[in-house]
Amino acid sequence: MAHKFVITAFVTGSRILGRSFVAAYKQAQAASAYQRAQAKNGNPTSGAASLTGNMTLDEACKILNVKPPAGGQADIETVLERYKKLFDTNDPAKGGSFYLQSKIVRAKERIEREMGPIREKVEQEAEVKEGFKPKMYKDR
Template sequence: MAYRLITQAVIVGTRVVGRAFAEAYKQAAASSQYQRAQAKAGNGTGRASVSTGMTLEEACKILNVKPPQNGKADMEEVMERFKRLFDSNDPKKGGSFYLQSKILRARERIEAEVKPTLEKEAQESEVKEGWNPKLYKDR
């Protein structure tokens, strides 16, 4: 008789876990499909970045900097604010790891927004100046 109770408990538990897993999978698939549709629809400046999960506006508010204009931002100011906030929220100094993570993701989001413009400028300057390989001497 005990084996019947144990068997029924296992079957009921399996059903519950199976249904929960199926529902979670449906939600993840719907979210992924929505993200792909949003990525195809626009440039994504107002939407959350897939890698950081943060909008550009949110990143600028966290670091208290102006949003990049035409793909250009004052990266020195961004890095200075990042370093100050990151260091002040160090868990060893009584800060919050969660806040440190948010600050890091904010910097990464702004860098992702500015990176294509910086790469294009670097490529144009290299074309203008000519290719100068960096030579390193062995000791």
């Protein structure tokens, strides 16, 4: 009699588990289709950018309270100064918010990512302007 109960419980549990996996798969497919449709329509707030946690340059500038880079130029010292002040202010050990602190870090990273290619281009132009000067190392 006990084996009949165990088999019934196993079969019922398997059916419930199977149905939940099927429902989760259908939901994941629907979410994926919705994301593709939003990305196709050019809606960045609902597309891949929001799902990966990336923020826009405008949002990053608002978080750090700095002006967006105009013409590819931004005051990195101001960005770093605002970052340090806001990061220290929101320290969880001092009663701040870890969430806000992480948003501040992501905002700094976003601005640095935007400024990276621009900085490289300025460095290359300066190198071309002054001429190529290879670094010389002396052998010992």
